[in-house]
Amino acid sequence: MTVSQPLEPSLPVLDPRTSLDVAAARNLATTTKSAPQMQSITSRWLLRVLPWIQADGGVFRVNRRATYALGDGRVQFISEGDQVRVIPQELTELPLLRGFEDEAVLTALASRFQQREYAPGEVMFSSGSPADTVGLIAHGKVERLGDGLYGEASSHGIIADGDHFGGEVLADATGSWEFTLKAVTAVTVLLLSRQAFDELNGEAGGLRAHIQRRSAEAARPQNEHGEAAIDLTSGQDGEYQLPQTFVDYELSPREYELSVAQTVLRVHSRVADLYNKPMNQTEEQLRLTVEGLRERQEHELINNRSFGLLHNADLSFRFQARQGAPTPDDFDELLSLVWKDPACFLAHPRTIAAFGRECTRRGVYPQLSEFFGHQVPSWRGVPVLPCNKIPMSRTRTSSVLLLRTGMESQGVIGLHQTGLPDEFQPGLNVRFMGIDEKAVISYLVSAYYSAAVLVPDALAVLENVEVGREG
Numbered sequence: 001m002t003v004s005q006p007l008e009p010s011l012p013v014l015d016p017r018t019s020l021d022v023a024a025a026r027n028l029a030t031t032t033k034s035a036p037q038m039q040s041i042t043s044r045w046l047l048r049v050l051p052w053i054q055a056d057g058g059v060f061r062v063n064r065r066a067t068y069a070l071g072d073g074r075v076q077f078i079s080e081g082d083q084v085r086v087i088p089q090e091l092t093e094l095p096l097l098r099g100f101e102d103e104a105v106l107t108a109l110a111s112r113f114q115q116r117e118y119a120p121g122e123v124m125f126s127s128g129s130p131a132d133t134v135g136l137i138a139h140g141k142v143e144r145l146g147d148g149l150y151g152e153a154s155s156h157g158i159i160a161d162g163d164h165f166g167g168e169v170l171a172d173a174t175g176s177w178e179f180t181l182k183a184v185t186a187v188t189v190l191l192l193s194r195q196a197f198d199e200l201n202g203e204a205g206g207l208r209a210h211i212q213r214r215s216a217e218a219a220r221p222q223n224e225h226g227e228a229a230i231d232l233t234s235g236q237d238g239e240y241q242l243p244q245t246f247v248d249y250e251l252s253p254r255e256y257e258l259s260v261a262q263t264v265l266r267v268h269s270r271v272a273d274l275y276n277k278p279m280n281q282t283e284e285q286l287r288l289t290v291e292g293l294r295e296r297q298e299h300e301l302i303n304n305r306s307f308g309l310l311h312n313a314d315l316s317f318r319f320q321a322r323q324g325a326p327t328p329d330d331f332d333e334l335l336s337l338v339w340k341d342p343a344c345f346l347a348h349p350r351t352i353a354a355f356g357r358e359c360t361r362r363g364v365y366p367q368l369s370e371f372f373g374h375q376v377p378s379w380r381g382v383p384v385l386p387c388n389k390i391p392m393s394r395t396r397t398s399s400v401l402l403l404r405t406g407m408e409s410q411g412v413i414g415l416h417q418t419g420l421p422d423e424f425q426p427g428l429n430v431r432f433m434g435i436d437e438k439a440v441i442s443y444l445v446s447a448y449y450s451a452a453v454l455v456p457d458a459l460a461v462l463e464n465v466e467v468g469r470e471g
Helices: 022-026 045-049 088-093 103-110 194-201 205-218 269-274 281-303 328-337 349-362
Strands: 052-054 059-062 077-080 083-086 114-118 123-125 133-139 142-147 153-159 180-183 187-193 254-257 259-268 318-320 344-347 367-371 374-379 382-386 397-403 412-416 423-425 428-435 440-453 459-466
Touching (some): 045 281, 045 344, 045 382, 059 440, 083 133, 083 187, 088 103, 103 205, 153 318, 187 194, 259 269, 259 281, 269 440, 281 423, 281 428, 328 349, 328 374, 328 397, 328 459, 344 349, 349 382, 349 397, 349 459
Parallel strands (some): 052 412, 318 459, 344 382
Antiparallel strands (some): 059 254, 077 083, 114 187, 123 180, 133 187, 142 180, 344 397, 367 374, 374 382, 397 459, 412 440, 423 428
16 A cells, blocks of 8 residues: 655746846847848949940941951861761851852862871971861860070960861962961861862862952951051152052941840739838839849840850950960960950959969969959959859869950940830839739839940950869
């Protein structure tokens, strides 16, 4: 038998607090709030540095002097395993074949190219030797080397995937190589001997006539930029017959149409009516939407295949990094191309960091410059601005742009149209679309823009810099 113990009397629980609890007090306090934040908002330097030009009618035409440049585009290939073939129609990227349309002849010519592999450091062709071969670089980097003033080798640039050399062989087989061509990396190249070309050319009279006509066009008087020459004289003494001239224009100038980025902003009327303190919900929704459109606008100005700067740069103003990583020498090369009043470099933030490492390794330190009220790194006095819209490949390679800006400087300009109906910002409008049966208010938000490169030397691109490479 178990004897139960008497219960002890319960004791009151003492509250240890001597003042109002903080958690309870917060229920009566006014909370200070931030505006909605968005990590994808960036500095958007490109939108700041471009002068924005009014494009009435939504179109901007770039008129230029007539040029006889025959085209120096890149060639594309088809690969099957380790075998590479050139696409026949791509042979028209060779200057003397530009505009030739006989597909049967192009196919026959493409079949005569022979594939050849070169190891890194191997000399492909030596300066002064007979130039009797056309080469198409399918993959790899090739350096052009010449003799310096004191006999040392000097670099005359890098050519790489899609580039070609020796195209003048198609018209003249009596020349010699101006430069030594040396493989920087493993190189796959397609080669066409003059003999193989002559065999086809003898069977295709149309091809021979086409090459002769193109050669004659290339021989016309022109300046160093390929523009039709203006015949002038100066310093004459006495009565000389003055030259007669005129300035010819391009017959089919390029036109840039304004592009558009759009979205429909939807806000429930109950939200718009009731929840507007301390911040207006519709205004905040619109603010973040506009920020997103402006981010897309800068992305398109860099990457759009029609007017984006990466695709709009003239091929003769694109070159490859000398050693992979972005170096001061590469930045100087950009400045040698866009040397007339350059405005700024644009590079991915990781590319700028890689450039800084290269500078530190060499004991050279970029200076800071005042730019739009900010301290930014600069090279040779030209600001180096970050732009995360420049692509970074899976192999951690990217590009660096250098541009000159403004109409007066014949540079790069932004295009927009102001005075739009319901304009919210220059070139951007917000139009009320109505309220549906669920009481949701809709607004159409549109941004109109484009960009134009007025002359080729306004924009240069350093391609395939290795951001992850250590010195």
